[in-house]
């Protein structure tokens with residue numbers, strides 16, 4: 505079965521890293537079509553996944569665009585739509601990975617008429633989308649998608665609450681290869697030395713810098729912790745949130761935290777850095793759809809504290825496999841950080857339990873199997889009864 509994946513982004517967000525894991529599994533019979541150049545393309549090439557950038561025109565549908573603006577932007581994208589329509593004739597199924605790629609892919613698919621699977625990775629709510637864009641996404645998914653995969657039950661529930669058809673949906677969690685998160689204790693000690701972290705209690709935050717990822721909450725929490733507690737902020741502003749980055753630096757200056765906060769920017773060595781932390785803090789201020797960093801911390805055998813909302817509630821059982829704290833609550837976050845520092849054995853036991861849980865519940869093999877089965881069933885359903893009989897064996 506040949507799969508055409510579509511993603512509008514060229515940067516490495518969680519949606520793209522998750523697509524990479526799935527596309528790697530299908531690399532002999534897929535193409536990833538991107539709508540921007542960037543590090544995502546480079547990484548796909550490194551992993552020998554066929555990739556093509558389909559346009560050099562940027563897709564400027566903003567969060568607060570009106571319905572009309574969104575459509576007029578799409579009108580400018582006519583050549584891209586035609587290109588996808590032509591390309592998709594060579595594929596059995598189209599799988600879109602972002603809202604923008606879903607809208608464009610669905611329009612192209614009016615011509616090519618393939619089963620269209622949308623991998624919905626965002627919580628569709630007013631926190632992240634204008635009413636107009638919400639309506640466009642939900643309507644197009646309802647009318648044009650053969651299936652809507654969601655990355656958590658929370659994402660699924662939000663889709664249905666926004667008017668999405670429940671019967672289209674199926675939850676498939678992100679999957680991970682546990683062996684990719686193993687690091688040696690020597691490497692960890694060296695990294696801590698290089699970063700000047702010896703003798704410190706290190707709290708890591710591994711998210712792109714964006715207001716809703718809540719790095720400011722962690723900075724505030726530091727003011728309620730002893731001076732040996734420091735924060736590593738790993739990640740960059742991927743979608744133009746430079747103003748927030750400036751605010752974070754300003755907050756560090758105002759709170760006198762210069763020697764307690766390190767901004768490391770976007771890093772490719774996340775598992776090594778996580779292993780060098782004493783605790784990983786996830787601080788999103790709006791419900792996180794899934795939260796790859798949470799499972800990654802578990803696989804690095806590091807204790808995790810996270811915001812109690814969205815898909816996170818499906819990942820962590822509080823006090824058993826991590827800790828949950830309310831969104832925007834720097835005092836409660838600081839309390840967990842301090843407890844974790846005072847009781848390292850209890851924290852290590854929680855991290856161990858989380859590791860066991862995550863290596864089974866979120867293994868990439870399970871994710872890829874579910875995904876492949878779903879696609880195979882759709883392609884079979886799409887055939888005429890005669891074709892099913894003659895082609896069934898070949899497709900499966």
Ligand code: UDP
Pocket residue numbers: 516517518519521710711712738739740769770771772774794795796797798800
């Ligand atoms: N990540 C990374 N380098 C960084 C910061 C983050 O590779 O400097 C990765 C991180 O390991 C995770 C992904 O980016 O796999 C973020 O995914 P998540 O689902 O946590 O959040 P998203 O950014 O997709 O909302």
Ligand code: GLC
Pocket residue numbers: 517518519522625626655678792793794795796
């Ligand atoms: C999106 C979500 C994130 C999720 C990722 C992978 O980027 O914001 O929560 O983990 O997709 O599905």
